[in-house]
Amino acid sequence: MSASMMLFAAAIVPTMESMSAIASGATTTPIAALIGTPIAAAHGAPELFVLFGHLLMLSLLAVGGALAVVPDVRRVMVTSMGLLTDAQFNASVAIAQAAPGPNVLFVAALGYQAAGFAGAAVALFGILLPSSTLAYAVARWGHARRNWRPVRAFQAGMAPIVVALVFGTGWTVAAQALDWRALVLAAVIALVAWRTKVHVVVLISGGAVAGALGWI
């Protein structure tokens, strides 16, 4: 988890020092390469098949969410299969984090870079199919037995842990900013979102504008 957050921090939340690096085009190269990759020609169906198998297995190991498997997906796609460069990998994770929607979409971005739209579809189905089937089956099983003591003990016992994990995620995302102004903004937003009904889109747009104007 923390490794993926650092990836994110390194790739998309530039410090003042790395801003100039971005301006000079150092980090635009991998993304430009991403767009320009001669996709389907580069990697054939056998690789796609192997990748699908790996993702099916990783899906069942993704306890705690999609970002938990980032290091292992990197090991498979970059180190062992050589489908992507490290830079391409980092760009995918950063883009999925910056965009709205589930973070698991970083897997689709990776698949797209490796083998175009077919790659995106294969990767997304691979990472989602086993875990979704399991979640569906277990949810039905648990709901039918919701008054059964082990199920009640599980729900009561896990509740404080789940709440703590939500705080933990907030802490991790805030800590990567490494900047007191960003931390103050995060704290103010936490209070506003907790105590008022201001729309999320308003808060996000406000943050985007404040950041774009260089206040953060």
Add this chain to the structure above:
Amino acid sequence: MQTRQPLARPESLGEMFWAFTFLALQGFGGVLAVSQRMLCERKRWLSHKQDVAALALAQVLPGPNVCNLALIVGDRFFGWRGAFTALAALMAAPLVLVLAITVAYAHYSHVPMVAGAIKGIGAVSAGLIVATGLKLLPALHENTMRLPACLLFGGATFIAVALMGWPLIGVLFGIGLIACAYAWLRISAAERALTQTEQS
């Protein structure tokens, strides 16, 4: 803070599809914060207690937490069709956006304003996630383990995961198992007390 209105149900698969589409599109840096707003506060499909219970299941099971949550909530109201609809709605629009943003970002990533805006969005999403945690806290008052025990297990989890950076699977099986065992004892004790009152 929390109004006590009765819970509602989604009227159709279409309503559920659009709710999850909007929810997904608002989820910058994590859909979890928005899901609570949409499901508990705006739509009133779940109580905070039900939300925490569904989240507990969604987080312990492997796979993306929000996707699991969508499957669980969708199934609750419309069976497998609901589960499929909620998951598809959660993924479809953001998937298109992720691929589109990849192209746009490649063109404009050298602009400092774009990098700044993304940093601002990151700070806001951190705040939103913390607010989600604050709103889930009242649900712990109803917990059978009582508040001090909840704070103990929650605090230990936060320290292990956020501050120490320990692997989640070990924390879930370690602290989780102890917490569930303690909850089991509390439920057993409560049921024994109940039968004794009935007998006397």
